[in-house]
Amino acid sequence: MQQSHLSTTSGEDCFLLDTEFDHFLLDMKPYVLKHPNKSERQRCAMWIKKLCDPATCGSGLIGRKNRNMYARLLLHMLKRGVLEGPFTNKPEPGGLKTLPTYMVMRLQPQLWAFDVLPTLFMANSGRRLDSGGGEALLGEEEGKDRSKVFFCLLFQIENPRYLREKPIPLSPVSCQSILCGLFIYCYVDESILDRKNGEIEEVKSLYRAKQKESDEMIRKLEKKVQSVLRESQVICQSKEKQIAELRKLSDQSADSLKNEWEKKVRGQVEGLEDCAALSQRKTEQTVRELELRVKQQSVDVEKGNTLRQKVTQEKAQLEIHVASLSAELQEANRRIVILQKEKEQQSEQHQQTMQKLQAKHETDMSHLHQEHDLSAAKASELIEDLEKAVSQVRQQLQDSERRRQQQVRDQEIKFQQQKDEQERTRLQQQHSAEKDSLVQERQREVSSLERQARAALHQHQQHTQEWRKRDAQTISDLEVQLSALREKLQQVLIQHRQQLAEMQLVQEEKEQRAILDKEASLDRLRSDMERIRSDLERSHQQEKDAAQEKVNTGERWDMLSFQKDAPVSIPAS
Numbered sequence: 309m310q311q312s313h314l315s316t317t318s319g320e321d322c323f324l325l326d327t328e329f330d331h332f333l334l335d336m337k338p339y340v341l342k343h344p345n346k347s348e349r350q351r352c353a354m355w356i357k358k359l360c361d362p363a364t365c366g367s368g369l370i371g372r373k374n375r376n377m378y379a380r381l382l383l384h385m386l387k388r389g390v391l392e393g394p395f396t397n398k399p400e401p402g403g404l405k406t407l408p409t410y411m412v413m414r415l416q417p418q419l420w421a422f423d424v425l426p427t428l429f430m431a432n433s434g435r436r437l438d439s440g441g442g443e444a445l446l447g448e449e450e451g452k453d454r455s456k457v458f459f460c461l462l463f464q465i466e467n468p469r470y471l472r473e474k475p476i477p478l479s480p481v482s483c484q485s486i487l488c489g490l491f492i493y494c495y496v497d498e499s500i501l502d503r504k505n506g507e508i509e510e511v512k513s514l515y516r517a518k519q520k521e522s523d524e525m526i527r528k529l530e531k532k533v534q535s536v537l538r539e540s541q542v543i544c545q546s547k548e549k550q551i552a553e554l555r556k557l558s559d560q561s562a563d564s565l566k567n568e569w570e571k572k573v574r575g576q577v578e579g580l581e582d583c584a585a586l587s588q589r590k591t592e593q594t595v596r597e598l599e600l601r602v603k604q605q606s607v608d609v610e611k612g613n614t615l616r617q618k619v620t621q622e623k624a625q626l627e628i629h630v631a632s633l634s635a636e637l638q639e640a641n642r643r644i645v646i647l648q649k650e651k652e653q654q655s656e657q658h659q660q661t662m663q664k665l666q667a668k669h670e671t672d673m674s675h676l677h678q679e680h681d682l683s684a685a686k687a688s689e690l691i692e693d694l695e696k697a698v699s700q701v702r703q704q705l706q707d708s709e710r711r712r713q714q715q716v717r718d719q720e721i722k723f724q725q726q727k728d729e730q731e732r733t734r735l736q737q738q739h740s741a742e743k744d745s746l747v748q749e750r751q752r753e754v755s756s757l758e759r760q761a762r763a764a765l766h767q768h769q770q771h772t773q774e775w776r777k778r779d780a781q782t783i784s785d786l787e788v789q790l791s792a793l794r795e796k797l798q799q800v801l802i803q804h805r806q807q808l809a810e811m812q813l814v815q816e817e818k819e820q821r822a823i824l825d826k827e828a829s830l831d832r833l834r835s836d837m838e839r840i841r842s843d844l845e846r847s848h849q850q851e852k853d854a855a856q857e858k859v860n861t862g863e864r865w866d867m868l869s870f871q872k873d874a875p876v877s878i879p880a881s
Contacts, residue, residue, distance in 0.1 A: 325372035329359075332379040339386035345503060352397060355382060358399040365404055377407050398867060432619050499631065501775055504622065508786055511615055515793050518608055524798050525601055529804075532594055533811060539590075540818050547822070550576050551829045555836075566837065573833060580826060591815045598808055602801065609797050616790050622781055630776060637768070644761060651754055658747065661700075668694070671737070676756055694736075695720065709746065716742070 343349045355378075358364055365375040385391050395471075554576065557569060672694075695717055708825065720735055744849075 321369055322372060325376055329372070329376050329379055332376065332383055336379070336383050336386060339383070343386070351395065352382065352386070355395060355399055364402065373404055373420065374404055375413060378404060381407065381601055383410060472553070498775070500626070501779060504626065505782065507622070508619070508782060511619065511786070512789065514613065514615070518612070519793070519796065522605065522797070524801070529598065529807065532585070533807070534588065536594065540587065543587065544822070548582060554829070554833060569837070573830070577826065580822070584822060588819070595808065595812070598804065605797070605801065609794070612793065619786060626779060633772065641765065644765070648758070655751070665694070712746070
């Protein structure tokens with residue numbers, strides 16, 4: 309009987325998995341036909357052919373589940389339009405390998421644990437609270453709904469065919485909901501960590517972009533400084549040329565060119581003053597632009613600080629969430645301990661009832677041997693008492709034993725009518741043997757479920773520890789990067805300020821040099837002009853003196869000639 313029940317349940321699971329695989333094949337067909345790459349289409353066809361082959365996939369439940377996971381992953385990649393491992397290569401000969409856990413976790417969406425499962429648990433809790441006397445029927449319905457919803461969540465199907473058809477009765481498992489909850493919490497933690505890692509990468513890219521912008525700004529400022537230096541050099545060269553021309557003109561000119569020289573000097577001085585004013589305006593404008601950019605960089609630094617504060621807040625939220633998850637884990641461990649205690653109590657009660665039944669059975673057998681004449685009536689009464697005791701014991705077990713008990717009762721009633729005392733004893737022996745086998749099998753199932761629950765809890769604890777270590781490492785790396793970026797920004801600001809101060813000093817020195825050069829050139833021009841004027845006055849005075857001497861010598865000669873001519877004229881008279 310037990311083997312027939314197990315075969316029916318395994319056959320139902322295989323039928324569900326086969327219908328699920330057919331559903332995946334129907335969904336894959338349009339994506340494969342519309343795929344643009346021919347080689348990838350051929351590779352998909354080869355994979356589908358391998359998945360449809362029962363020799364390579366296996367005919368058991370595990371093989372069918374592995375095959376359906378491969379089909380699910382292939383459909384997910386075809387919907388995205390990008391084929392990844394293991395579908396980037398042709399299928400290998402032989403059986404299908406089991407998919408790794410990270411590929412199975414990729415098939416789960418980010419919000420299914422928050423949207424679907426709370427409603428399921430609330431519905432189950434509501435049914436438990438509202439159920440007063442019909443606990444057996446509600447237990448069967450809850451087991452069916454729980455198995456259906458877990459199957460839908462595992463394979464991500466919104467409305468599969470087997471849910472639209474007539475529901476198939478399945479035996480509920482007590483630890484399945486616990487394992488489902490643990491699996492969901494594991495995946496939620498991983499999705500949160502993935503999202504936070506993505507946000508951290510975005511912050512890194514923002515800081516890298518800011519670093520590039522600051523480097524480009526420094527290059528532009530260096531280019532502007534070089535252009536200003538070139539302009540100042542050109543202005544100095546033009547000034548030197550003008551001074552040389554002025555010197556040449558001052559050497560060549562005289563009093564007639566004095567006014568022209570003064571006009572030219574004034575024009576050159578005005579031009580130099582205009583050039584100096586223009587250069588000063590340009591330097592002031594560049595200084596203002598640099599100050600604006602420094603302010604902008606300070607604003608960017610403040611934005612970076614706000615982003616860091618946001619990251620710290622999110623870190624605190626994550627720590628709170630991890631603490632809540634640890635509390636939930638402790639609650640789950642406590643529930644498991646309670647369930648273990650209940651199981652031990654039930655096993656003790658079952659042993660006590662079995663001992664009582666064995667004692668009753670021995671007394672009944674002695675009475676049956678002693679009262680052989682009244683065997684028919686007393687045997688029927690004893691069998692009814694035994695059936696009542698067995699029904700009370702079987703009510704404490706799971707719902708799957710009730711059907712077997714009903715069948716055993718029907719067989720016992722039939723054997724009462726048809727067979728005699730020997731057949732009754734044989735039925736009792738067979739019934740006790742079946743009961744022992746059922747108890748042993750139920751104990752094995754409970755021990756296997758306990759082992760699975762402990763393994764799942766241990767694995768979940770390992771995963772949470774790894775995630776905490778990884779989260780702490782990423783947060784420390786981000787803090788180090790933030791401190792390094794802040795130091796770099798401070799160094800860049802200090803360099804900018806130093807460059808601005810140096811530029812201002814260089815500009816002031818250049819202006820002072822230009823003013824000093826102007827004053828020196830004007831002093832030289834004035835000294836040259838004074839020297840030329842003094843030379844001209846000296847030469848003019850010498851010429852005047854020479855002319856005066858000539859006039860004086862001429863007058864003397866005239867006087868002498870007049871004196872010589874005067875006595876000769878007197879005697880003639």
